[in-house]
Amino acid sequence: MTATIIDGKAHALALRTRIASHVANFRAAAGRAPGLAVVLVGEDPASAVYVRNKGKATRDAGMESFEHRLPADTDAATLLALVAQLNADPAVDGILVQLPLPAHIDAGAVLLAIDPDKDVDGFHPVNAGRLAIGADGFVPCTPLGCLMLLQDLHPSLSGMEAVVVGRSNIVGKPMAQLLLQQSCTVTIVHSRTRDVAAHLRRADIVVAAVGIPHFIQGDWIKPGASVIDVGINRTDTGLVGDVDFAAARAVAGAITPVPGGVGPMTIACLIRNTYVSACRREGIEAAL
Numbered sequence: 001m002t003a004t005i006i007d008g009k010a011h012a013l014a015l016r017t018r019i020a021s022h023v024a025n026f027r028a029a030a031g032r033a034p035g036l037a038v039v040l041v042g043e044d045p046a047s048a049v050y051v052r053n054k055g056k057a058t059r060d061a062g063m064e065s066f067e068h069r070l071p072a073d074t075d076a077a078t079l080l081a082l083v084a085q086l087n088a089d090p091a092v093d094g095i096l097v098q099l100p101l102p103a104h105i106d107a108g109a110v111l112l113a114i115d116p117d118k119d120v121d122g123f124h125p126v127n128a129g130r131l132a133i134g135a136d137g138f139v140p141c142t143p144l145g146c147l148m149l150l151q152d153l154h155p156s157l158s159g160m161e162a163v164v165v166g167r168s169n170i171v172g173k174p175m176a177q178l179l180l181q182q183s184c185t186v187t188i189v190h191s192r193t194r195d196v197a198a199h200l201r202r203a204d205i206v207v208a209a210v211g212i213p214h215f216i217q218g219d220w221i222k223p224g225a226s227v228i229d230v231g232i233n234r235t236d237t238g239l240v241g242d243v244d245f246a247a248a249r250a251v252a253g254a255i256t257p258v259p260g261g262v263g264p265m266t267i268a269c270l271i272r273n274t275y276v277s278a279c280r281r282e283g284i285e286a287a288l
């Protein structure tokens, strides 16, 4: 068996195109465009590329992009003042502070300062809580994108065995919450799990988000499983995921590549969340 390669780029483009048409209607109804503010502190080259891509995707969708670039030595008070200004700005529907922040800034304090109703990253503790209890809020873009890819493969996820590899606040934990909401049986495995392979061999769905290149071996995958690789690891041989793609591909039913899998969906979901935020703030029903 050779797995279907999930074309994340095509899915992302379709989602962005759909949102762009909804944005056109929003603009006609609200008399303004949805706005996304992106804040970048410092000059990390990878972060600069992401921020540029987000700005382009925002404009392509017919939204306004407000980009704030601050020097690496910016102090916390200055960044918090900018966040407060964006919270108060009626033209701003979404606020994204690019992570990682320089070490001298307490990232948790900055995320806490963002208005939860403009937190299109879904990183604020209020949104983590809303997700945990199934209330409306914002779901982090990467796990949301993974869920959309899985739902395209499996119209019902109910009863499926899902294993999430990794327990971060931005991917692993919210991914597990989303899969639980879809009535999967969810297991989270992590660095202290005794036998990761044994758990994976039972999984109909694998979401890999550990940040270790090629960590997941082909013979850990159940035949026919759906494998979503969130890893973006820069190595000597280029960008690779957390899954040994060549080996897993021979066993899985469907698998995302890196690049061209989850990454583009993350940006498309950011555009989606910003549109949803703008609709909520204007009292317009979001078309999705």
Ligand SMILES: Nc1nc(=O)c2c([nH]1)NC[C@@H]1CN(c3ccc(C(=O)N[C@@H](CCC(=O)O)C(=O)O)cc3)C=[N+]21
Binding pocket: 050, 096, 097, 098, 099, 100, 121, 141, 232, 239, 258, 259, 260, 261, 262, 263, 264, 265, 266, 267
């Ligand atoms: N506040 C915040 N929100 C984020 O959502 C956020 C962040 N900080 N910090 C960094 C990570 C990383 N991230 C990615 C987005 C798109 C791709 C993406 O489109 N990747 C392409 C390839 C990109 C490349 O070639 O480097 C792909 O996988 O095909 C990757 C990674 C968002 N992040």
